[in-house]
Amino acid sequence: MSHLNNRNVLVMGLGLFGGGVGAVRFLCNAGAHVTVTDLRGEDDLKESVEALKGLDITYVLGHHQEEDFARSDLVVANPGVPRSSKYLEIAEESGVPITTEICLFVERCEAPVIGITGSSGKTTTTCLLAAMLGQESREVFSGGNIGGSLLGQLENISSDSRIVLELSSFQLDYLGTIHWSPDVAVVTNFAPNHLDVHGSLEAYRKAKQEIVQHQDASGVVILNGDDPEVRGWGKAKRHLFSAEGAVQRGTYVDLDRIMHNLSGEPKEICKTGSLKLPGKHNLRNALAAACTALSAGISESAIASVLESFQGVEHRLEFVARLGGVSFVNDSIATSPERTQVALDAVPGNIVLIAGGYDKGLAYDHLGPVIGRRVSNLVLLGDTAEEIADSVPKGSATRIHRTDNLAAAVNKSRALAGEEGTVLFSPASASYDMFRNFADRGKKFKELVKEMN
Known part of the structure; x- marks a missing residue:
C-alpha cells in the first residue's frame, strides 16, 4: 500500500x-x-x-x-x-x-542495500561494516534489527547512499512475502534458534534463506566458507570468508595475517593480532565485514583502520569491571546455546558461568560438554536451568549451583571466582521469563556488578 x-x-x-x-x-x-x-x-x-x-x-x-x-x-x-x-x-x-516496518522501508528506499543475517554475529558485522564504509563515504545509514528505524531518514537517502541492514529471521520471513532480497547479502553462519516462533528448524532455515532467494544476476552474496550449512547458499556472484585458510575469492587468514584476493593477487589487510575484538567468532565477523567493504570499493587501509580500533558492541562479550582480581563479562546477547559455546571458546582461564532463562525449545546437548571442559562453577537460574544442568556430563569437574534471581547469581559467582577468574554472564537462553529483552538483562547485570564496587 x-x-x-x-x-x-x-x-x-x-x-x-x-x-x-x-x-x-x-x-x-x-x-x-x-x-x-x-x-x-x-x-x-x-x-x-x-x-x-x-x-x-x-x-x-x-x-x-x-x-x-x-x-x-x-x-x-x-x-x-x-x-x-x-x-x-x-x-x-x-x-x-x-x-512490517522493514518492508515499508525497503519498498521506498532508493539506494542499494547490503543486508546481513546469521544466527550470531549480525550486529557486530553490521557495526564493523558501517564504520568501514564511513571511512570513505559520508552517507552511510545502518538499521534493521540493530534497533531504531530508517523510515524517518528516507528523505535524506539518495541513490548514492550506502544502506546496511541487519536482518533477523523474523524480518526476512516477512520480506519474503514481497519477494525482496538485498543487492548484497551477507550470511555470517547458521545454527538452530527461534524455534519457539518458527516452529521447526526447516522453517527457520527457509526464513534465513530469503536473504538470497530473490537476488538477480547483478547481486552479490558473501558467505561463511567455514560453515558447510551456508557456504552454498544463493545463485548470485559469490565471495567467501574463512578463518581456516585461503578461499577462491574473498577474505581469509594466512598464519597471522588477514588477507584478500578479490582483486586477483593476494593482499594483506592487517595482522590478526591487531584486532581489539576477542575470539575466533569475532575474527570471522571481521572477515565478513572486510570482504563486504572490499566488494564495495573500500580500501585496505580504511578497513584496517577500523579493524584495529573497533572495541565491540554492548552486551557482546563486553568487559564490565575487574573487582579484586575477578573480571566480569556481559554476554547477555547469548540467547542460544551456540552463542554461549562461542563465548566459552573466547574467554580464557577459570570461568564461572551464569546461565539460564526463557525456554525457546532449543537443545543444550552440545553445550553441556563444553561447560564440563571450560567452566569451574555453573550458576543457573530461569526456566532452562534444569535442562542446562542435565546437559553437563556426569563426573565432570564443573560444580553446579542454582539461584532464584540474577542478583543472587552475581553475588554467588563473585564468591566462587576466588581471587582470580572470570564471571561470564552468557545465559544461552532468551530473557523473557525475567526481563523485557536481552538488553534490559545485560544492563541489569552491569548495574549489579557496579554496585559491588
Missing part, C-alpha cells in the same frame, strides 16, 4: 527497540489514522509511548481487539509476531494486507 493518507492503519506490537516507534511516527507523518495495539500494558511500554507523545494515536494496550484487525486498511506487524497469530489470520481472512 503506497498511499497511506487517510488510511486506517493498525500497528501490532509497539515494542521497545525503536522499530515500532519509527513505524508509527512515519505512518502519522504520512497522514494515516494510526491505532497501536500491544499485549503489554502502558507501564511496560512507557518509553515507547513517551517517544510518541504529541501524535494523534489511538492506543489499545494490554490486549488486542479482533475487530481492529478485521476493519483496518493495513496491519503493520512487529516482525516478532508469529505469522500464525490468530489476530493476523483474522486480518488475512478479512482481506486486510499485512506488512
Whole structure:
C-alpha cells in the first residue's frame, strides 16, 4: 500500500527497540489514522509511548481487539509476531494486507542495500561494516534489527547512499512475502534458534534463506566458507570468508595475517593480532565485514583502520569491571546455546558461568560438554536451568549451583571466582521469563556488578 493518507492503519506490537516507534511516527507523518495495539500494558511500554507523545494515536494496550484487525486498511506487524497469530489470520481472512516496518522501508528506499543475517554475529558485522564504509563515504545509514528505524531518514537517502541492514529471521520471513532480497547479502553462519516462533528448524532455515532467494544476476552474496550449512547458499556472484585458510575469492587468514584476493593477487589487510575484538567468532565477523567493504570499493587501509580500533558492541562479550582480581563479562546477547559455546571458546582461564532463562525449545546437548571442559562453577537460574544442568556430563569437574534471581547469581559467582577468574554472564537462553529483552538483562547485570564496587 503506497498511499497511506487517510488510511486506517493498525500497528501490532509497539515494542521497545525503536522499530515500532519509527513505524508509527512515519505512518502519522504520512497522514494515516494510526491505532497501536500491544499485549503489554502502558507501564511496560512507557518509553515507547513517551517517544510518541504529541501524535494523534489511538492506543489499545494490554490486549488486542479482533475487530481492529478485521476493519483496518493495513496491519503493520512487529516482525516478532508469529505469522500464525490468530489476530493476523483474522486480518488475512478479512482481506486486510499485512506488512512490517522493514518492508515499508525497503519498498521506498532508493539506494542499494547490503543486508546481513546469521544466527550470531549480525550486529557486530553490521557495526564493523558501517564504520568501514564511513571511512570513505559520508552517507552511510545502518538499521534493521540493530534497533531504531530508517523510515524517518528516507528523505535524506539518495541513490548514492550506502544502506546496511541487519536482518533477523523474523524480518526476512516477512520480506519474503514481497519477494525482496538485498543487492548484497551477507550470511555470517547458521545454527538452530527461534524455534519457539518458527516452529521447526526447516522453517527457520527457509526464513534465513530469503536473504538470497530473490537476488538477480547483478547481486552479490558473501558467505561463511567455514560453515558447510551456508557456504552454498544463493545463485548470485559469490565471495567467501574463512578463518581456516585461503578461499577462491574473498577474505581469509594466512598464519597471522588477514588477507584478500578479490582483486586477483593476494593482499594483506592487517595482522590478526591487531584486532581489539576477542575470539575466533569475532575474527570471522571481521572477515565478513572486510570482504563486504572490499566488494564495495573500500580500501585496505580504511578497513584496517577500523579493524584495529573497533572495541565491540554492548552486551557482546563486553568487559564490565575487574573487582579484586575477578573480571566480569556481559554476554547477555547469548540467547542460544551456540552463542554461549562461542563465548566459552573466547574467554580464557577459570570461568564461572551464569546461565539460564526463557525456554525457546532449543537443545543444550552440545553445550553441556563444553561447560564440563571450560567452566569451574555453573550458576543457573530461569526456566532452562534444569535442562542446562542435565546437559553437563556426569563426573565432570564443573560444580553446579542454582539461584532464584540474577542478583543472587552475581553475588554467588563473585564468591566462587576466588581471587582470580572470570564471571561470564552468557545465559544461552532468551530473557523473557525475567526481563523485557536481552538488553534490559545485560544492563541489569552491569548495574549489579557496579554496585559491588
